[in-house]
Amino acid sequence: MAVSYIEIEQTSVSLSVKASSRVNPKRFIRNAHPPPLFLQLRGIPTRAERAGRERLQAAAAMENEFQDGKEEVIQAWYMDDSEEDQRLPHHREPKEFIPLAKLSELGVVSWNLNADDWEKDENLKKIREARGYSYVDICDVCPEKLPNYEAKLKNFFEEHLHTDEEIRYCLEGSGYFDVRDQNEQWIRIAVKKGGMIVLPAGMYHRFTLDSDNYIKAMRLFVGEPIWTPYNRPHDHLPARKEYVDKIINRGGNQTVEAR
Numbered sequence: 001m002a003v004s005y006i007e008i009e010q011t012s013v014s015l016s017v018k019a020s021s022r023v024n025p026k027r028f029i030r031n032a033h034p035p036p037l038f039l040q041l042r043g044i045p046t047r048a049e050r051a052g053r054e055r056l057q058a059a060a061a062m063e064n065e066f067q068d069g070k071e072e073v074i075q076a077w078y079m080d081d082s083e084e085d086q087r088l089p090h091h092r093e094p095k096e097f098i099p100l101a102k103l104s105e106l107g108v109v110s111w112n113l114n115a116d117d118w119e120k121d122e123n124l125k126k127i128r129e130a131r132g133y134s135y136v137d138i139c140d141v142c143p144e145k146l147p148n149y150e151a152k153l154k155n156f157f158e159e160h161l162h163t164d165e166e167i168r169y170c171l172e173g174s175g176y177f178d179v180r181d182q183n184e185q186w187i188r189i190a191v192k193k194g195g196m197i198v199l200p201a202g203m204y205h206r207f208t209l210d211s212d213n214y215i216k217a218m219r220l221f222v223g224e225p226i227w228t229p230y231n232r233p234h235d236h237l238p239a240r241k242e243y244v245d246k247i248i249n250r251g252g253n254q255t256v257e258a259r
C-alpha cells in the first residue's frame with residue numbers, strides 16, 4: 001500500500017492507513033456509513049446503494065426465467081359483471097383471454113415451477129435468493145381444513161391491497177386472483193399447480209377458490225411477514241401512490257383513481 005495518509009480537503013474527511021495495511025482507501029471511504037458528504041454530493045453510489053441496485057437488477061432479471069409452459073398453469077381473462085357465485089370462472093361472452101404479457105405490464109410477475117419437487121427445486125431457490133424471499137409457509141384452503149370456510153372465502157374476496165408484494169405458489173389445487181387493469185376492469189388470473197405469482201405492493205386485488213374448493217399454497221415474504229389487508233379505498237398509502245405512478249400512469253394513461 002503506497003498511501004499512508006489521505007486527506008480530503010474539501011470535506012475535511014481524513015483517513016489514516018498503515019503502510020502495511022491491505023485496506024483500499026477508496027473502497028474504505030465508499031463503504032463508510034454514513035457515507036461522507038462529498039460522496040453524497042457527487043452522487044457516487046455507496047456500498048449499500050450499489051448492493052440495493054444489484055439486488056433490484058437480480059430480481060428483475062429473474063422475471064424472465066422459468067417461463068416455459070406457463071400458459072398451462074396460469075391463464076387470465078376479463079371478467080363479466082355477473083353477481084353469481086364468485087367461484088365460477090366469470091368469463092365474458094365471448095371469452096376475452098389476456099396474454100400473460102399484459103399482466104407483466106400491470107407489474108404482475110409469474111413463473112412455472114415444478115410443484116412435485118418444490119422442497120429440492122433449484123429454480124425456486126434461485127427465485128427466493130434473487131428476490132429476497134426469506135420467509136415461507138404453506139397453507140391449505142378447503143372446507144375441511146378452514147373453519148368458517150364460506151365466511152373466510154367472502155373475506156378473501158374483499159378488494160384490498162398490501163404494502164408489500166403478495167407472493168403465492170400453488171403447490172396443489174387451484175384458485176383465482178382478481179386484479180384490475182389500468183382502466184379498472186377486473187382481470188381474473190387462474191393459477192394451477194406449478195404456477196407462482198407475485199402481485200406488486202399497492203395493487204388492488206382479491207382472491208377466491210374456484211369450484212374445486214381446494215388450494216395448497218406456499219406464501220413467501222421478504223423478512224418478517226405482514227399480511228395486513230387494506231380494503232379499498234386506501235389510495236393515500238405510499239405503496240398505492242407508488243404503484244399508480246409506476247404502473248397505472250406509465251405511458252400517460254389517464255386513469256380515474258376513485259371508483
Ligand SMILES: [Fe+2]
Nearest residue numbers: 160162166229
Ligand atoms: Fe391479498
